[in-house]
Amino acid sequence: MSKVMVVTSGKGGVGKTTSSASLGAALARAGQNVVVVDFDVGLRNLDLVMGAERRVVFDLVNVVQGDAKLPQALIRDKRIETLSLLPASQTRDKDALTEEGVARVIDELREKFDWIICDSPAGIDKGATLAMRFADLAVVVTNPEVSSVRDSDRIIGMLDSKTQRAENGDKLEKHLLLTRYDAARAARGDMMKVEDVLEILAIPLLGIVLESPDVLTASNLGCPITLHNPASPAARAYTDAARRLLGETVAVTAPDERRGFISRLFGRRAAA
Amino acid sequence: MNILNLFTRNRTAPVARDRLQILLAHERMSTGRTDLAAVLQQEILAVIAKHIAIDGDKVSVKLDRGAQVSTLEIDIEMPQGALEYR
Numbered sequence: 001m002s003k004v005m006v007v008t009s010g011k012g013g014v015g016k017t018t019s020s021a022s023l024g025a026a027l028a029r030a031g032q033n034v035v036v037v038d039f040d041v042g043l044r045n046l047d048l049v050m051g052a053e054r055r056v057v058f059d060l061v062n063v064v065q066g067d068a069k070l071p072q073a074l075i076r077d078k079r080i081e082t083l084s085l086l087p088a089s090q091t092r093d094k095d096a097l098t099e100e101g102v103a104r105v106i107d108e109l110r111e112k113f114d115w116i117i118c119d120s121p122a123g124i125d126k127g128a129t130l131a132m133r134f135a136d137l138a139v140v141v142t143n144p145e146v147s148s149v150r151d152s153d154r155i156i157g158m159l160d161s162k163t164q165r166a167e168n169g170d171k172l173e174k175h176l177l178l179t180r181y182d183a184a185r186a187a188r189g190d191m192m193k194v195e196d197v198l199e200i201l202a203i204p205l206l207g208i209v210l211e212s213p214d215v216l217t218a219s220n221l222g223c224p225i226t227l228h229n230p231a232s233p234a235a236r237a238y239t240d241a242a243r244r245l246l247g248e249t250v251a252v253t254a255p256d257e258r259r260g261f262i263s264r265l266f267g268r269r270a271a272a
Numbered sequence: 273m274n275i276l277n278l279f280t281r282n283r284t285a286p287v288a289r290d291r292l293q294i295l296l297a298h299e300r301m302s303t304g305r306t307d308l309a310a311v312l313q314q315e316i317l318a319v320i321a322k323h324i325a326i327d328g329d330k331v332s333v334k335l336d337r338g339a340q341v342s343t344l345e346i347d348i349e350m351p352q353g354a355l356e357y358r
Contacts, residue, residue: 145288146288146291146292149292150292150295150296150299153296153299153300154299157300186285188283189283189285189286190283190284190285191285192285192288192289193285196285196288196289199289200289200292200293200296
């Protein structure tokens with residue numbers, strides 16, 4: 001049974017692409033057949049974050065419009081055999097995607113892969129609605145910050161009304177992935193705590209990824225952090241999140257406050 | 273930065289949480305109402321269209337919420353002579 005999972009947030013810059021690549025790589029390392037699909041037509045970046053920017057020949061728009069066959073557009077990861085990427089087009093805009101075309105591509109991907117991870121663009125327009133349209137489950141990426149939480153709330157509303165599952169009255173699992181969390185600041189009362197965000201958004205927690213310079217290092221190198229530095233706290237958070245997605249019961253470990261303090265002293269902000 | 277900030281802890285996270293809770297309670301409701309205006313427009317249009325040939329673009333439905341009174345404003349432009357035969 002293949003699963004279509006949308007990684008979405010509403011707000012930009014919270015870590016959708018980083019999370020899509022990291023979760024995809026972690027699932028692939030666990031032996032799953034995974035494809036990560038970039039839905040950010042016109043502003044593709046997943047190829048860059050996954051280190052495949054020089055291997056893009058055909059893209060999602062080419063396949064949707066029938067100009068290329070799916071296998072021609074899929075890029076297999078050089079590090080993990082079971083991980084593939086379907087890049088977005090850089091030269092077109094989101095109107096180049098049609099619901100019928102995306103439905104056809106997703107159906108075809110379902111035959112080849114266990115996990116189809118749809119990396120949503122920011123916003124709530126066509127690109128974002130098509131990325132979530134055929135999802136079986138959703139990962140809502142949120143920063144502990146007012147604008148991100150507000151936008152996530154809006155996106156959760158859309159997941160409950162605009163997806164095919166919602167329209168058919170089927171259940172669509174939603175998971176919260178809290179990223180760029182700083183446990184020390186939360187402990188001082190300068191940042192909303194995990195419980196605050198969970199209480200407001202009221203969806204189950206998939207994981208907490210601490211603010212970490214390791215994330216930027218991995219994207220600089222074009223390697224998902226779960227492959228580049230599997231022992232780092234951020235990679236462990238993503239790997240644990242992937243295990244939870246596979247149905248394992250893995251306790252969410254309380255973020256280490258001392259580490260947060262140290263990274264505050266020496267660390268720099270990581271771009272999501 | 274004020275040196276006093278080092279000693280007096282200004283906890284801003286509870287403020288953020290409270291502001292969000294109030295805002296989202298409001299927004300979750302109003303999202304529903306936006307849809308209501310669209311639904312009303314469609315259904316009102318359908319009822320009138322049964323009797324009079326009207327242009328769908330010439331119908332406007334506005335929902336306005338005030339502190340004391342809320343109003344529903346329906347503005348339909350009739351084609352010329354539409355009412356004369358009745």
